[in-house]
Amino acid sequence: MRIRNSSTSAALLGAASWTVLSNSSILLIIDFDFYIIFDIFVVSKYNVQSYEKNMKQTAIFRLFILSLLLGALILPPSALAQGEQPQAESRQSYAQPIYGKVGLVMGGGGARGLYHVGVIKALEEHNIPIDYVSGTSMGAIIAALYAAGYSADEMAEIVNSGAIMQWLSGEIEPRYRFHYNERADIPSMLSVYAEVKRDTLAGKSSVDFTLPRGFINSASVDFALLELLSAASVACEGDFDRLMVPFRCVATDMNAHEAVVFSDGDLPFAVRASMSYPIAFSPVTDDQGRVLTDGGCYNNFPWQPLEEEFSPDVLIGVQCTANTEPSRYDSPIQKQVMSLVTRPTDYTLPEGKSILLGRSVDVGVLDFSSGDKIMQMGYVETIARIDEIRRLVGTERSAEEMAQRREAWRESLPKLHYRIAELEGLSERQRLYAETFLQMDMRGKRSGSDEAVSLGEAKDMYLSLMATGDFTSNVFPRVSRDTLQGRSSIKSGDKSAEELMITFSFKKKPAVRYSLGGNLSSTAFNQIYIGFNYFDVGRTAQSAYVDLLFGPTTSLIRLGGRTVFLKRTPLYIDYALNFNRQSTLRGSFGNLTPAFSSIDARQLELFATGAFGVATTRKSTLEVRVNTGYNFYSYEAPFDEPGATHTHDRFRFAALKVGFERSSLDRVIYPTSGARLQLSAIAITGRDRYEHTAADTFSHATRSWVGAKARWEHYPKGWVAKWLTVGYQVEAVATTHPHFGNTMADVLTSPHFAPTPHSKMLFVPEFYAKRYLAAGVMPTINFGKNVYLRAGVYAMLSDLRVYDYMRYMADFSLIYNTRIGSVSLAFTKYNFDSWNNSYLSFNFGMPLFGDRSLFY
Structure with missing residues (x-):
């Protein structure tokens, strides 16, 4: 740390002027006395009667001059440096x-x-030292990272x-989720948990609906x-004064209705x-x-802890x-809630020693995109005021000095x-399930063994259990x-390594969940x-479900369950009763042009x-x-009269x-990453009954066939550009599907190529075949994390013995x-030989189609 030479030039100039003026004032006093004596002599010689009057005027004038010269002696040098009156603080200049x-205080x-990151970068680039930091909420995160040794970059x-x-x-x-544990086809938009409580004294049961403690999972x-x-927390031994930079942050005690300042722990x-x-994240x-929640409720700008505990010479607030x-x-409702739980924040810093930076950043609270x-906004706007900051802060710390300090701390x-150490908050049966699940996840690393794990492995265990959605x-x-083991050297004998105990506290969600979507x-x-x-949960995980889906064209009723055995390799048994209905007899499907397919x-x-x-x-x-x-198909045969009874x-x-199956796709529909x-392979046998009432035609026959299918879908990253993803898929199906007595029955029981949501809504005979090879290319232009334009072009090669075998x-x-x-x-467009079969559709939600009884 050193004094900035360039910033002292004005002060030196003022001091020099003050010295010259002081010496000159003494000479002026002497000269002035001589003048008075000379004046008295002349007056007494030529006009003795006016002597008394002249002496009174001269005395008044002399007192005025002496007052001015005495003020010059008393004023400090810096007051004369720029020719300005001293002031405690202004946006342009400071007293000295x-x-x-x-x-540094971060709101x-x-x-x-994130504005704070740009401010820190600008300050360090211009050698402005940061000796203490404090913050609230996002400001606390940035302040803690800085105190823990992270640079702005x-x-x-x-x-x-x-x-x-x-x-x-x-x-x-998604990498923390187990594929077998997901029911990806559930179009749930809202879920509410319910807990059945039994009053043994009254002999009654009640259902208590439970809302989440926070709408964002904080895992x-x-x-x-x-x-x-x-x-950094271990290195400072819980004393925040011993971090690379002393640190303070503020939370709010929900019950005491007061701010809580963290200085240790x-x-x-x-x-x-x-x-x-509040509302977004659960309190801790x-x-x-x-019970603690966001510090911004009671103090969103915590400069007071720094002032009271450290008395810094300069405060920079952001x-x-x-x-x-x-x-x-x-x-809006969120505005009303926040008004109820927050107090107005005073952003007024102490006068004469502080400067307030920043602005109202016009983005959403969670708009991290x-x-x-x-x-960059924080950086540019701090650079614009860096001269003002220099005029306040007389101390500087070079980038080299800061880098050495940060490197020494990191070492x-x-x-x-x-x-x-322990899984808290669970019953004995729930703990048995969680411990078994985590043991299975870590492939033999028992939670109670002497083998230590890295933080990454502990994270894998923790998030894997949380990803089940049941805890x-x-x-x-x-x-x-x-402290019980008293060990500080781990595994390879590294003396700088230290073993810590980590305690997880879980709570199982209520057993019953209702969903709507x-x-x-x-x-x-x-x-x-x-x-x-x-x-x-217990020694096994047991689930039961009922799915009800109703719509003009598609309905579904599904009752089922699953039993999971948590061995070293998880095993499961599924069972369900399904009823699916799909009909295109009525309704519009968004056709823009005539639909002949x-x-x-x-x-x-x-x-x-x-x-x-x-x-x-x-x-x-x-x-x-x-x-x-049992499957039932109803359709119009080519020889049916309009309005006649359909063929069955x-x-x-x-x-x-x-x-x-192996899947790492990020979404069920419209995925953009993963594979x-x-x-x-399948084998199917059954008895077919064909009936056409108008033609008085009946037939019975046994139909049997086998088949195989291979499908590969991939969305690689980094092929072209960050904003562009090019996915592709290949699908091949071969079966010995027999003839069902009429063409329509053949189509509806054959394998179906349906790569898009819209293609699953319709019965388009050209995309049904007992054997086919299909491929598609799906480029995606990403406008943001959740907004993108996706194209898909697909080609299907069916039986070569058919004239029009490409679709x-x-x-x-x-x-x-x-x-x-x-x-x-x-x-959506089917076939390219004309503009026919073009469709436009809008959808909000997640359409559900159900599993086909014949698999393909």
Whole structure:
């Protein structure tokens, strides 16, 4: 640290002027006395009578001159340096540069708080020291990262990687999910949990509906804070004064209605408490039993803790939000709630030693997609005021000095390994399930063994259990030293390594869940979904469900369950009773031009299914499934008169399928990343009854066939550009499907190539075949994380013995993914020989089609 030479030139000039003026004033006094004596002599000689009058005037004049000269002696040099009157503080200038410690205060504001990163970068580039930091909410995150040794560039790298958006989205990354454990075809938009409570004294039972503690799952952000800050927390031994830069943050005690200042303890926990935005994130509970939420409720600009505890010589405050405006009667609900739980924040800093930077950043609280823009805004606007900051801060710290300081701090950080100490908050049966699940997940690394795990492995265990959707985190994960074992050297004998105990606290969600969802469409494909699910755990995981789907063209009733055996390799048994109905006899499907390819038909499927499966890996399953039931088909035969009774076909069957599937797709419909591989073989036998009442035609026959299918769908990353993804798929099917006595029955029981949602709504005979080879290319232009334009061009090669054996399909969709479903506008074209068979459809939600009883 040194004094900035260039900034002292004005002060030196003022001091020199003051010295000259002081010496000159003494000479003037002497000269003035001589003048008075001379004047008295002359006056007395030529006008003795006016002597007394002249002496009075001279005395008054002399006192005025002496007052001016005495003021010049008293004023400090800096007051004369620029010819300005001294002032405590203004936007342009300050009384004098201050040499000493600098405190940086960062306010909250969600995504707007990324503004602080740009401010820090600008300050460090211009050698402005930062000796203390404090913050609230997002400001607490940035302040903690800086205090833990992260540079502004490293923080910007984290933001630009999309990690913060992922953490705060509430979504657990797909890689932590087990494919066998998902029911991906459920179009649920809203789920409510219910807990059955039994009053033994009254002999009555009641149902208690449970709303979530927070609408955003905090599992990802919880562990992100552990990853980023645990080493620094251990290095400072819980004393925030011993971080690379002393740190303070503020949370709010919900019950005491007061601000809580964190100066020690667990650093990740302190930051998590400070950023617990009401309604969005669940509050946390500390060791004293205080329920803590976002510090911005009571103090969104915590300069007071720095002033009271450290008394920095200079305070630099950064405000990124506007002062809260009063709520109105027509304010949104979230505005009304926040007005109830927050107090107005005073952004007034102490006079004479502080400067307030920032602006009201006009982005949403959770709009982290604009992160780079916000950080650049903070950088540019701080650079614009850097001269003003220099005039206040007289001390500087070079970039080299700061880099050395940061490097020395990082070298002091221990290498951490962990042992899972305990799973709290669960019953004995629930704990048995969780421990078995985690043991299986880590492939033999028992939670009670002497083998330590890395934080990444502990994260894998924690998020894998949370990704099941059946558990919630009850308390923020706690990290502590392994005092019982008394060990600090782990595995390879690394003396700088330290073993910590990590305690997870879970709570199982209520066993009963009700779901509501469906699909809103511009076509006849409107659906409403109602779901019921029951889930319980012990030595096995047992679930039962009821799915009800109703719509003009598609209806579904499904009652089923699953039993999971958590061995080293998970095993499961599925069982269900299904009723599917699909009809195109009535309704519009969005055709813009005449539709000559589709047919009017109705298909009813009633069947029971059972399966035994093995989760070979996290993302793959090997399964044997048996279906048996009854299918009914109704359609117009080519020789039917208009309005005549339709032809019917009934098929009683038994079907066997052996299949392998591996999937890492990010979405069920309109995926943009991941891959899926499907390999299967089937064998089907049944008895067909064909009936045409008008023609008085009946036939009975046994139909049997076998088949195989292979399908590969892939969306690679980084092939072309970040904003462009090019996916592709290949599908091949070969069966010995027999003739059913008429062409329409052959079509409806044959394998179906349907790569788009719209193609699943219709019966288009050209895309049914007993054997085919199909391929497609799906380029996607990404306008943002959830908005993209997807195109798909597909070609299908069917039986070469048929004259028109090539078929084509194209689909262009604009998609916006929301938390409750996808909004899509799709143009679909079947075959390219004319403009016929063109469709335009709008859908909001997730359409459900159900599994085919005959598999393909």
